[in-house]
Amino acid sequence: MSGPVIEALVETDTSAYIITTLALLGGILAFYYFYIYDTHEEEEEQQPQQQEEEEDEGEPIEPRDFTPKELREFDGVDGRPLCVAVNFNVYNVAKGRSFYGPGGPYEILAGRDGSRMLALMSLDKADLKDDWDDLSDLTPFQRDSLNDWVIKFESRYTKVGKLIQSRE
Numbered sequence: 001m002s003g004p005v006i007e008a009l010v011e012t013d014t015s016a017y018i019i020t021t022l023a024l025l026g027g028i029l030a031f032y033y034f035y036i037y038d039t040h041e042e043e044e045e046q047q048p049q050q051q052e053e054e055e056d057e058g059e060p061i062e063p064r065d066f067t068p069k070e071l072r073e074f075d076g077v078d079g080r081p082l083c084v085a086v087n088f089n090v091y092n093v094a095k096g097r098s099f100y101g102p103g104g105p106y107e108i109l110a111g112r113d114g115s116r117m118l119a120l121m122s123l124d125k126a127d128l129k130d131d132w133d134d135l136s137d138l139t140p141f142q143r144d145s146l147n148d149w150v151i152k153f154e155s156r157y158t159k160v161g162k163l164i165q166s167r168e
Contacts, residue, residue: 057092057094057095057158058081058082058092058094058097059081061074061081061083061092061158061160061161062160063159063160063161064160064161065161065162065163065164066083066085066090066161066162066163066164067163067164067165067166067167068085068112068113068130068131068132068163071083071085071090071111071112071113071163072111072112073111074090074110074111075102075110075111075112076094076097076100076101076102076107076110076111077102077110081094082094082096082097082100082101082110082111083110083111083160084100084109084110084111084112084114084153085112085113085114085115085163086113086114086115086118086146086149086150086153087115087135087146087147087149087150088115088162088163089150089153089154089159089161089162089163090159090160090161090162090163091153091154091157091158091159091160092157092158092159092160093110093153093157095156095157096156096157105123106123108123108125108128112128112130113129113133113163115133115135115146116128116129116133116135116138118145118146118149119135119138119142119143119145119146119149120142120145121145132165132166
């Protein structure tokens, strides 16, 4: 091999080395940002939510069965108790008042069966049923989504009863 060919190979290897090094450094910086720095920010954002969950549950609610009409009284308005039904279970969500209470982002669920809306991941009033909803038309994907919500509600809120169709 002659001199110019060797010089070209050395230049190519040096350029490849520099490009590879820069790519690795970029990868390390991306890893740091997305897995370390971003996770730290999420922990800081969760602290207010944890404080929220430590809020008072309000007056105790006697465990009982609720019809959809009876549940409407538990909407948190004017200091009333605050409940949401999910998959036929009724939960006291008073410690999440800033979410489910008047003015909260999920206030539409207060005093209602939120199962369909949660399964559909929707806050559209068109997805809200005022009467009994047997949820029989949910797809398997929607059922899985609803079951995930049940797990969240069971871990955060006190179950205070069952949602029943009627007292008859």
